[in-house]
Amino acid sequence: MHDLQAPLVGRRRVARDAFVLGFRAGPIAREVRAGQFVNVLLRPGPLLRRPFSVHRTEGEIVELVLRAVGEGTGRLLELREGDRVGLLGPLGRGFALDPSAGRVTLVSGGLGVAPMPMAARQARAMGLHVCWVHGARTAADLCSEWEGDEICWATEDGSRGVRGTALEAVPEPAGQVLACGPLPMLAALARRWPEAQVAVETVMGCGTGVCLGCAVPLTSGVYTRACTEGPVYRAGAVAWERLPAPAHAGWET
Amino acid sequence: MHDLQAPLVGRRRVARDAFVLGFRAGPIAREVRAGQFVNVLLRPGPLLRRPFSVHRTEGEIVELVLRAVGEGTGRLLELREGDRVGLLGPLGRGFALDPSAGRVTLVSGGLGVAPMPMAARQARAMGLHVCWVHGARTAADLCSEWEGDEICWATEDGSRGVRGTALEAVPEPAGQVLACGPLPMLAALARRWPEAQVAVETVMGCGTGVCLGCAVPLTSGVYTRACTEGPVYRAGAVAWERLPAPAHAGWET
Amino acid sequence: MSDARDGLTPAGPLEVGGVHLATPVMAASGTFGFGTEVPLCDRRALGGMVCKGIFLEPRAGAPPPRIVETPSGMLNAIGLQGPGVETVIREYAPLWATWPFPVLVNLNGETVEEYAELAARLDGVAGVSGLEVNISCPNVERGGMLFGQDPDLAAAVTAAVRVRTRLPVWVKLTPAAGDISAVARACEEAGADALCAVNTFVGMALDVRTGQPRLGFRTGGLSGPAIRPLAVYLAHRVAQAVRIPVIGIGGITRPEDALEFLLAGCRAVQVGTATFVDPNAIGRVVEGLRRRSTPDGAPPGHRLRPA
Amino acid sequence: MSDARDGLTPAGPLEVGGVHLATPVMAASGTFGFGTEVPLCDRRALGGMVCKGIFLEPRAGAPPPRIVETPSGMLNAIGLQGPGVETVIREYAPLWATWPFPVLVNLNGETVEEYAELAARLDGVAGVSGLEVNISCPNVERGGMLFGQDPDLAAAVTAAVRVRTRLPVWVKLTPAAGDISAVARACEEAGADALCAVNTFVGMALDVRTGQPRLGFRTGGLSGPAIRPLAVYLAHRVAQAVRIPVIGIGGITRPEDALEFLLAGCRAVQVGTATFVDPNAIGRVVEGLRRRSTPDGAPPGHRLRPA
């Protein structure tokens, strides 16, 4: 775990309102595994850090993908090159890839693309065949970048690829399934592939395991910490009906 | 009174750690009189606005002079050209110049230079002879700009001009005296020239007269509002021993 | 008078505790002077205002410094500086009588009798639409918050005011009460028409370079966004405890902050500190509530499900 | 044991309420887990730590969402999720016994007897340097804060714990007490060795799009910089009310915040929420206190002059 002041070194648009930000943070870039996250400190900015999956790494650079939904993400997208943020990470447990699976399917809804490029690269480095299935509302909301051997698109309005959710576009046999996206998508995915690995989002206080704020309820009845035991879980282990989407901070967010 | 979003359009250093910032705010620039102030809103930034005397105007531009002493002034000096702040003003009652005085002496200690360039210009426009006496700790702390007919410097270490305070450097007869600077200097000045007009600083809540936070005690026993009845007072009217310097927010400020 | 929890308040006119408000958003006492000071406020948005707290006699107020900024908040110890009731009757009430929104007078006393006397003096004065009984000021040596911490004392003040006036009587509560629900019920039983929740929270800040308090009065009252979650909770508790309407106060800056109090069971709200930052804060809050209203005039949220 | 108000505490080692602290800055309960989680904290700076609150039996905690950010603060409703006392004795205490700073266990119960039983179980356990009796948790259905609002109940819990252990007994107070000085004196008389002031303030936040509480437990406890001026005031009142040492808690982030509590009469402080933002917050606070110490080891301020 590192706590660094990392300068913004690049920014590009990858979907409607969605941007990839690159920060120079060598020690984190070198250690991070797919599915892990960093906790971002903004000053001036909101009191608490904001968690983001690591999207890609490029040498010393850690990339995050995000959209403005509130104060923290809004401020992140206002940063100018050279501005520094605090990056704490890598945090959490990432995806566990099974080299014997032969084939891995990445299922991402909307900004659930976040952890996928790293997952795709790690899987290919292990010799796995990577099929990436990516869904969003419309073609303009789809992420314009992808990695892997195959890509399948899905849009709610059918403006690109299959009409429907990413889930409905997954070609069988899926092999090992890794997923990230809105809670309803993950809950549905859990019914189809209980063995899938899913990255979940919760509100976080600390990101380091001390506050117990990031509780994810399991079917076994206990709560686990998304920042420590997660954010990647076996889909079938999560008690989805007891995992609320984070409540809204206001109208504007 | 106007409430504007004003972009930063210029910045220059005028003494050690002291900078003049120019904001485009035509309606305020046109109305403001010497000794009046604006209340500055920073977002992101501290909750309350921060009051600053108007230093000079240049066409549409309102200039302020300041040094970083805390969060608000620190953020102001971090602004880049084009960044906007909220400017509320002009506020308060400025200096009342007496055209029959013949001669006016401006006495400024440290950042007490703030209201003086406007005062010098207004006085000269009325045909008054303007002598500006400016003191600071060392030569490097003296403001490098001045206006008027005559200038006298004073430094505590004698590195430029008279060794001592601005007060000790005032050539007699002083005529009408306008002053701004540290409280002890103003209190001493009040003993010598009770009729002098002094601009005082207090902590402010609103700047518009509603909170009663900016109380200045008068010798008559009442409190008046620096933002409304002030910030310019007759020196002899202020109960200096009951006017505390604003307390410190922390070590760093 | 409809129950605060029966439905949500639209941004339009409404009647609360005997006072006809132009909108549900009012200016809080001590943050809007006597209504003559803030030229930039959109007065069509103003539901009503409560003037700065007054006593029978003029008061000098507390020694400076009177304000200290804290994280997302401010401490104030103004000490109820102000003119006495006679000046209010003579100079301000005639003005208020010509204004399109109601003005309530914030009453303060060191004894029960002083509150009662104030109420009597203001009864029937044109321009005064109601009384807000301040039993919650933390910045005076005697009276103030002490009355608001004890249900019996709170009831005594309320009852004494009630019998001396035909004006609507609102009582402003303090968060320092050990059991704010009990104080609220006591005021309701003593005849209050509405309750205002809440006044400021007592706090202190020290100057680490001198070791002395940063306020002239040593302690002060905390207001601003910092207290909002605490105020929402207390206003909600009060709304659950009584049948008379509750006016929510504490840290409201944005339209959604106002709605939070309305959803918590309040019938109207007051905006204080936000006006210091933005003289038209109330205009913007009302504008936001209007823009977000559903076609039937009710804001877009649902009522808070009882626990 | 020296009186908190006799002089200022340097950044070095000291004894507080029977516990030998390495520095005056400790980690607050619930914000440092069991001491094994935050690798980046400079452990030489750590005066000591209080572990997450425990009950006799393991507890699942409150339903999510458990955290909501508010202006300069956060509401939490964790609901005291944690292992029971047996796990603490078996798994953590042996580790703590090897650490260079003292660890106190934060005790919680739904009845007086549960607190007493916990105290008895921990008595004599190597690695446990003291007990912090939590009569101030706002996030449990039974017990918690209820004990801390009433002087008699607070004294009952304190006395019951006191007779069952030879360990130092600290009692953690709630700001929800109507009269915190009375509760403080009751705990002192019942045998507490030190008092911790304060725990979180009860608050609530609503989701304006659903109208429902943003926390799974509906209400939560407010912590962080927003509460600092309120906590300084309450810690000061407690320090004036008792002779035993007071440990100040609430919103400490910077070295000068810690000094503010020390100047207000506290003998040591605890840092909570700041650790979430900066895992080495305590290291930085201690470093700042050290750098600013005057040559005789006392911080640069003066003691707060009595009112």
Ligand SMILES: Cc1cc2nc3c(=O)[nH]c(=O)nc-3n(C[C@H](O)[C@H](O)[C@H](O)COP(=O)(O)OP(=O)(O)OC[C@H]3O[C@@H](n4cnc5c(N)ncnc54)[C@H](O)[C@@H]3O)c2cc1C
């Ligand atoms: C492990 C993890 C990885 C994440 N990765 C990404 C990512 O790669 N890209 C991305 O855009 N977002 C990601 N998120 C979500 C991101 O953290 C939130 O969108 C962000 O914290 C919102 O901050 P804000 O200040 O802009 O919004 P706020 O004003 O705080 O809130 C705006 C909205 O976001 C919700 N929200 C707040 N905190 C969280 C949170 N921790 N998780 C989810 N929703 C939240 C609020 O409830 C509200 O509805 C991730 C979250 C977690 C826990």
Ligand SMILES: Cc1cc2nc3c(=O)[nH]c(=O)nc-3n(C[C@H](O)[C@H](O)[C@H](O)COP(=O)(O)OP(=O)(O)OC[C@H]3O[C@@H](n4cnc5c(N)ncnc54)[C@H](O)[C@@H]3O)c2cc1C
């Ligand atoms: C009418 C008026 C005109 C002023 N004109 C100027 C000017 O032209 N140039 C300039 O540099 N400063 C001026 N000041 C002072 C300026 O407002 C403060 O320095 C500023 O508010 C500090 O803000 P901060 O956030 O940087 O500091 P904070 O962190 O708020 O405080 C830092 C220090 O400044 C003190 N301080 C805070 N508010 C004020 C205040 N309103 N007045 C005086 N001290 C304060 C604090 O007590 C503390 O010691 C003026 C003040 C007033 C009332």
Ligand SMILES: Cc1cc2nc3c(=O)[nH]c(=O)nc-3n(C[C@H](O)[C@H](O)[C@H](O)COP(=O)(O)O)c2cc1C
């Ligand atoms: C400077 C100041 C002066 C105040 N004066 C009064 C007063 O005279 N009477 C009163 O009942 N409340 C007074 N209050 C309390 C406010 O009316 C309000 O209850 C409180 O500030 C919380 O609301 P806010 O967070 O929106 O400011 C004052 C508050 C401030 C900040």
Ligand SMILES: Cc1cc2nc3c(=O)[nH]c(=O)nc-3n(C[C@H](O)[C@H](O)[C@H](O)COP(=O)(O)O)c2cc1C
């Ligand atoms: C997430 C969280 C969990 C907490 N858990 C406990 C606890 O188990 N026992 C306890 O006595 N206090 C608990 N507290 C209160 C803190 O110890 C502390 O009193 C409070 O947070 C105020 O300090 P701060 O502003 O520095 O955070 C908790 C606080 C937070 C934020």
Ligand code: FES
């Ligand atoms: S975010 Fe604090 S324990 Fe997970």
Ligand code: FES
């Ligand atoms: S600053 Fe509010 S009255 Fe002067």
